[in-house]
Amino acid sequence: xxxxxxxxxxxxxxxxxxxxxxxxxxxxxxxxxxxxxxxxxxxxxxxxxxxxxxxxxxxxxxxxxxxxxxxxxxxxxxxxxxxxxxxxxxxxxxxxxxxxxxxxxxxxxxxxxxxx
Amino acid sequence: xxxxxxxxxxxxxxxxxxxxxxxxxxxxxxxxxxxxxxxxxxxxxxxxxxxxxxxxxxxxxxxxxxxxxxxxxxxxxxxxxxxxxxxxxxxxxxxxxxxxxxxxxxxxxxx
Numbered sequence: 001x002x003x004x005x006x007x008x009x010x011x012x013x014x015x016x017x018x019x020x021x022x023x024x025x026x027x028x029x030x031x032x033x034x035x036x037x038x039x040x041x042x043x044x045x046x047x048x049x050x051x052x053x054x055x056x057x058x059x060x061x062x063x064x065x066x067x068x069x070x071x072x073x074x075x076x077x078x079x080x081x082x083x084x085x086x087x088x089x090x091x092x093x094x095x096x097x098x099x100x101x102x103x104x105x106x107x108x109x110x111x112x113x114x115x116x
Numbered sequence: 117x118x119x120x121x122x123x124x125x126x127x128x129x130x131x132x133x134x135x136x137x138x139x140x141x142x143x144x145x146x147x148x149x150x151x152x153x154x155x156x157x158x159x160x161x162x163x164x165x166x167x168x169x170x171x172x173x174x175x176x177x178x179x180x181x182x183x184x185x186x187x188x189x190x191x192x193x194x195x196x197x198x199x200x201x202x203x204x205x206x207x208x209x210x211x212x213x214x215x216x217x218x219x220x221x222x223x224x225x226x227x
Contacts, residue, residue, distance in 0.1 A: 034214040043120075043203070044160065046214035059214075093159050095215075103148035103207040105215055107159040 002098045003027050006108035014116055019081045021111045023094030029074035030096035034105060035067075038091040050077040084115045119143075120218035122204050128224050133194050137221045139204030140186045148207040149180055151189050153200045154220060160203055163189075191223075199225045 003026040011019050023033055031052050036044040048069050049057045056069035068080040081088055091112050095105040119142040129135045141149075149166035164171065166178040166187050177190040187204055201220040207213060 036214070041219075043217040043219040044215075046216070049214055091157075103215075104150065104162055104165060106162065110159045112157075 002096070002106040004030075004094065004096050004106050004108040006094055006111050008111060009109060010112045010114075012114045012116065013084060015085050016083055019084055019113060021079045021081075021092055021094075021113075023077045023079070023096070023108050025075045025096045028096075028098055030077075030098070031074060032097050033071060033077040034095045034097075035069065035077075035079050036093045036095065038093065038110075044093065047079075081113065084113070086115045089113055089115045120204050120206050120216050122202075122218035122221045124219055124221060126222040126224050128226055129194055130226050131194060131196055134190065134192045135194055135223065136188060136190045137202055137204075137223075138186050138188045139218050139221075140184075141204075141206045141216075142185070143206070143208045143216075144185060146185075146206045146208045149178075149187050150205040150207075150215070151176075151178055151187075152203040152205050152217075154203055155200050160205075160217075163202070194225050196225050196227060199223055 005024045007022045033050045035047045038044045046059050047062045050069045050071040052071045052074050058064045071077040091110050093110040095107045097105050122139040151163040152160040153163045154160045164173050166180045170179040175192045179188045201222050203220045204218040206216045
């Protein structure tokens, strides 16, 4: 099956630091990856769509200068939370669509970010 | 505004019983529909896609009613391991759009 990995699984950092999260598709090439965020007892909210070799498309209300996305290869997308603050503490999950024409997405295990 | 609505529950159901969830979606242009399962503090995992004709996978049956814009999931002979949050998920773009998630229905199977 389609396997998506994320690293790190958990981060605790001080306010003002930047945190980089990696998302990798392990057994397939993903032209499109997605980044979601989930606050406690809330639904997953799409933050941005990451396309290989082009700029990410951000959802309304998501600051592109704060959440930097890079999709440099067909198997790797990164999300950098710049100058993190406590309100950025959340569960960040990436997903990848297995192939064109199919809408199913497979999710990475998520990264739990805690900003002190 | 894209919205997917579900009854958050919790649904407390005895082991072996049949349980059904519904969800409604607001975007009539929605094209793809899924049920995902999410365990506590874990990522969502695809349970099944939902097709217009309805589909079954073992103990799980999903149905789609486009006219009424709702999706259902039926679980028969429920197991303790079915305890989880079930997410109704819709893709409205059919292209590069991400998924729109409901908040989920929390199911607890009791021994």
